[in-house]
Amino acid sequence: MRLYVLLLATLTWVPLPALAETYLLMAEEQGCHWCARWNKEIAHIYPKTDEGKTAPLRRYDLHSETPEAALTRRVHYTPTFILVHDGHEVGRIEGYPGEDFFWGLLTNMFERANISLEQTG
Numbered sequence: 001m002r003l004y005v006l007l008l009a010t011l012t013w014v015p016l017p018a019l020a021e022t023y024l025l026m027a028e029e030q031g032c033h034w035c036a037r038w039n040k041e042i043a044h045i046y047p048k049t050d051e052g053k054t055a056p057l058r059r060y061d062l063h064s065e066t067p068e069a070a071l072t073r074r075v076h077y078t079p080t081f082i083l084v085h086d087g088h089e090v091g092r093i094e095g096y097p098g099e100d101f102f103w104g105l106l107t108n109m110f111e112r113a114n115i116s117l118e119q120t121g
């Protein structure tokens with residue numbers, strides 16, 4: 001019983017955003033030139049960045065899988081990067097505009113969603 005009370009007390013002190021799961025969902029498809037370019041330029045760096053630690057990358061194939069997140073609209077282009085927080089889409093980048101623009105768009109997406117880069121996953 002003491003363990004239960006301690007656990008309950010601990011959970012009530014944890015802020016809700018810390019309990020919410022955040023990740024970056026990448027919609028891709030076989031033969032996608034821009035997906036391959038993103039993989040070459042960004043994929044190996046992303047997990048090491050604050051963005052990658054805050055929102056780890058998850059991938060799904062546009063034609064054979066259904067994401068488990070509630071999306072605001074259907075994905076039409078690959079790659080599409082969808083910021084998911086607590087199971088819901090909170091931002092989206094359609095296409096890959098190149099390394100220089102990608103990071104700025106990603107930062108803006110986090111800011112608009114009020115997701116601090118200091119929280120993890």
